[in-house]
Amino acid sequence: MQIQIPRGTYDVLPVDAFAWQKIEKTAREVCALFNYKEMRTPIFESTNLFQRGVGDTTDIVQKEMYNFKDRGGRDLTLRPEGTASFVRAYVEHKLFGLPSQPQKLYYIGPMFRYERPQAGRMRQFTQFGAEALGSADPSIDAEVIALAMTFYQKLGLKSLNLVLNSLGDPESRAAHRDALIAHFKPSIGEFCEDCQNRLEKNPLRILDCKEDHDHPLMATAPSIIDYLNEESREYFAKVKAILDEMGIAYELDPTLVRGLDYYNHTTFEIMGASKGAITTLMGGGRYNGLVSELGGPETPGIGFALSIERLLLALEVEGVQLSAAPSLDCFIVAIGEKAENKAPVLLNQLRQSGLYADKDYMERKVKGQFKQADRDHAKFVVVIGDEELEAQKAVVKNMADGTQEDVAFASLTDYLKEKLTTIDGVK
RNA sequence: GCGGUUAUGGUGAAGUGGUUAACACACCGGAUUGUGGUUCCGGCAUGCGUGGGUUCGAUCCCCAUUAACCGCCCCA
Known part of the structure; x- marks a missing residue:
């Protein structure tokens, strides 16, 4: 019997390979423009890196990880995202000790999540991501967003919608969390099963639920924006001001909750066209506690990741043709x-x-x-x-x-x- | 993980329980004994996702399985 490609994977055939090369080249050029350096980390890591780095309550860790034991009995996982690995490497090689801070880094490579495949959702997919570690300056939040926008624009993508939110610092998040629980708890029985589970674990995610989207309590739910403390509010205001000055348009969405636990302060997504729908092309945010969580010194960080597969889909939907491969002399x-x-x-x-x-x-x-x-x-x-x-x-x-x-x-x-x-x- | 649709040559795609599985494109050859993108002619599926079953006989019926696509969930 003929052996088939594993589910959720695909081959990039010669006709399509040029588009990939062009995209990768553009990514590298834009990173050079913004002074981000490439770093390459392994495709698999210790499973507990992701459990701690990405968060035990996330879907990624709970049901999407490709983990396995090697012959030495080590518990390993095919990386589902890039940030945890970068932070691990940053700590392991003591990059925080280098004079050049922040460390501005990028990667392009395959990620793995065990999910039901669909257009724009593969089990092995490719992310281009950038991370800036070591600075809590609001201008770096804006810079990371500008980098992604520049990348898309250079490739000719037009319909992009940047969505912005702030989750605040841990103190703000805790206050908001308490408010959410108080708000939903009396009527939680009217919500879906998932949301009932989310109530205690991560009530923020209830806001993201599509099933209960129309429930009256959703509209009146306490907004994180109202629970930001002075410092968090100021920080977010600065980020927005810089984006305004740069001329980068955005839309505020207080329900923008990202799927990974490590985010705080600024979070963002870029939405764009896909087959038949609008989907997330890029997602990212600030993660100020992650470096110390993974054993390093208290260090701020921020980054984004975007999918090349979804970018390709968006380019196709918008009718953008990446020029053809070089012809023969x-x-x-x-x-x-x-x-x-x-x-x-x-x-x-x-x-x-x-x-x-x-x-x-x-x-x-x-x-x-x-x-x-x-x-x-x-x-x-x-x-x-x-x-x-x-x-x-x-x-x-x-x-x-x-x-x-x-x-x-x-x-x-x-x-x-x-x-x-x-x-x-x-x- | 749940629900729905689908699976025929290199590609798109008809079709039937019974000796030869349409058609189109692509490809190869010929018309043009050494010249491409037009035209005409010819060739091109020991095989109908895989495994099993029913049957005298199955690509077409049944079961299982695998995969793709769409929706849900979630996300990049």
Whole structure:
């Protein structure tokens, strides 16, 4: 029986790989622009890193983790997100001790969550994320958001909606939490089972519930904004002011609660088009307690993560075409046995001189070889046969206008390079 | 994890309980003994997701299983 790809995974086929390269390149360029450095961490980590880092009450830890025991009995997990690993590495390598603070870092790589697959939701998916560790300056909150926005804009995405909220500091959160419990507790029986469980564990998440969205108590629920203490309120005001000055539009949503436990203060999402619906393209927020939670010194942090898969979907929905892969400079058409023997040698010479070149390997007839040249979008075809070998020259055909000329083998690469320069201005 | 829909060649997609599984595109070849994107002609599924069952006989009926898609949940 044929072996199939595991559920929730997919292959990026050659036709699609160029779009991925383009996206990754854009991400790296934008990070360079904002002075974020790449860091690479393992794809699996100790399971308890995520239990402590992401939070035991989250869906991710409770039901979505790919965990396994290795041969040494270690309890490991395929990373479901990037922040916990980055904070672990930051603490483990004592990056907090480096003179250069904050540490501004980014990653691009696969994440794993055991979920029911759907468009834009895979078991292995790819996140591009950035984290700034070591600064509690509100301008870095704005910077991280600006980085993501810049990235999307460079790729040509238009319909983006930035949603903003503040969860406040631990003191504010605790006060709000108490208020929420007091608000919902008397009538909690009218809510869904999930919400009943959420009441004591994480009442904030009740606000996020779609099932009970229309319950009258939702509209009158205490808003976190009203429970922010002086310091938290000021901090949020500064972040908003900087975004205003930058000209980055946002929408305030006091019910924006993120799925990970470590967030406090600023949280945000960018919503965008997807197949048939609007979904979250990017999510992030501040996590000031996480570094110390994972054994480091009290250190503020903030970051975001976005999904390349969802970005691709959004680009498709908006009709944005990422330009195609580079085409071939020339293709050798060989006719007859002598020419077929000569072709690989000539081909190698062309390649050594820096030309993108190829030939036929399917013993096709002349017509078939030309068709292949056409499929590869070759700009020139170099034809060789008995006559050409005799005269030490080739027939070079310009595929765009159909003209052709005789060119001596000795001057073939110079000829092609010159012609190509006039075509695309490079080389 | 729950509910719904689906599964036929490289691709899109018809179809029937019974010797040959439409059609289109793509591909290969020929018309044009050495030239692409147009046209005409020809070729191209020992096989109908996988496993089992019913039957004289199943791609078509039944069961299971796997996967994809959509909705819920949740999120990137």
